[in-house]
Amino acid sequence: PEFSFKYSDLQVRLAAPYQLQPKPDASALGFGKYFTDHMMKVHYHKELGGWQKPEIVPFEYLTIHPAAKALHYAIQLFEGMKAYRGIDDKLRLFRPDLNMERMNLAAQRSGLPMFDGEELIGCITRLIQIDQEWVPHSETSTLYVRPTLIGTEPTFGVMEPDSALLFVIMSPVSAYYKTRSDGAVSIYADPSVVRAFPGGVGNRKVGSNYGPTIEVTARAAKLGHQQVLWLFGPDKELTEVGAMNIFVVYINEHGDKQLSTPPLNGLILPGVTRRSILELASQWEDITVKEEVITMDRLIDLNNQGRLLEMFGAGTAVVVTPISNVGYVGENIHIPTMKQSQPLFQRLKDTLLAIQYGHIDHPFSRIIS
Ligand code: COI
Numbered sequence: 001p002e003f004s005f006k007y008s009d010l011q012v013r014l015a016a017p018y019q020l021q022p023k024p025d026a027s028a029l030g031f032g033k034y035f036t037d038h039m040m041k042v043h044y045h046k047e048l049g050g051w052q053k054p055e056i057v058p059f060e061y062l063t064i065h066p067a068a069k070a071l072h073y074a075i076q077l078f079e080g081m082k083a084y085r086g087i088d089d090k091l092r093l094f095r096p097d098l099n100m101e102r103m104n105l106a107a108q109r110s111g112l113p114m115f116d117g118e119e120l121i122g123c124i125t126r127l128i129q130i131d132q133e134w135v136p137h138s139e140t141s142t143l144y145v146r147p148t149l150i151g152t153e154p155t156f157g158v159m160e161p162d163s164a165l166l167f168v169i170m171s172p173v174s175a176y177y178k179t180r181s182d183g184a185v186s187i188y189a190d191p192s193v194v195r196a197f198p199g200g201v202g203n204r205k206v207g208s209n210y211g212p213t214i215e216v217t218a219r220a221a222k223l224g225h226q227q228v229l230w231l232f233g234p235d236k237e238l239t240e241v242g243a244m245n246i247f248v249v250y251i252n253e254h255g256d257k258q259l260s261t262p263p264l265n266g267l268i269l270p271g272v273t274r275r276s277i278l279e280l281a282s283q284w285e286d287i288t289v290k291e292e293v294i295t296m297d298r299l300i301d302l303n304n305q306g307r308l309l310e311m312f313g314a315g316t317a318v319v320v321t322p323i324s325n326v327g328y329v330g331e332n333i334h335i336p337t338m339k340q341s342q343p344l345f346q347r348l349k350d351t352l353l354a355i356q357y358g359h360i361d362h363p364f365s366r367i368i369s
Helices: 069-073 096-110 117-130 211-222 272-281 296-304 344-356
Strands: 038-045 055-058 076-078 081-085 091-094 142-151 163-173 185-189 230-232 237-240 245-251 257-261 288-291 308-315 319-328 331-334 365-367
Touching (some): 069 142, 091 344, 096 272, 237 245, 257 272, 272 344, 296 331
Parallel strands (some): 185 319
Antiparallel strands (some): 038 055, 076 142, 081 091, 091 365, 245 257, 308 319
């Protein structure tokens, strides 16, 4: 967009030494509990001509008018990216341009101002460089980067806000889920609830896709499942898992090993990890890759015929997480993911991590310092 804020206008105010936080122990990280010493922010004010100058400042609380539209009508969006410390000690981002693209699509749908993604990547790069000691020296943890855009105009009209705030905060993280002892998770599919619908915002990373899932997720947890598998429609199509996209691996009608995931039909978050997996696996000659509708009946049939090999989820937060069980209308369906001798989920996970941590050079990785 013509009126984007510019990285070249970035102003930096560093924290004083007494403001610096101690770095938590790797074992205590969890997911998004600790935040780095600095944050980035940029205000948008229509009456001042739009985007103002971006700033990096010591981590601070926000002062926000209680009538801000974000607080009432969820006029907001967010992104999730990670900064990795490679084996060469260089810091890398993974396809950040795709996060920027998705952020602008969500902004457009929410009446929030758009911007030039490369300008924000420039600001984020600088922020990470300043807080670089917060990028864990480990391949089991990373620095999670959370760009967020909120409508701040303090009026009750349900309309495009004339002021907004884009901010980026960062948190050193380890695994998103508490998995079972074998590293797999169990998911719960309840056909009476729905996450998204055609023409809705299921394909946009807006907070309003996540808040309404809490009650169902809590119900799933009581039954021993880590996440909800969201189904759609009379055919109970698999869509996604809320914090990850869903994949299945099975033997297809030609006897070939097939990796399938539901198509981007508007109900599904267009995951960066999802897309990367499809692109990587389609280069592998021993795997057929397909985006296709997968119904619960089909999944159960494949499993009963012994043709279903694996199920796994993929996302920035969860990387690649195997699924061993699906709770569905009172049944607990066992998926043989963890029984495969050379599971595809592991090969994909290893490949992604090798790219992200710089074991192999790959265009998906962007070195930032
Ligand atoms: C991510 O994978 O980055 C996500 O945003 C999932 C999340 C809701 C924690």
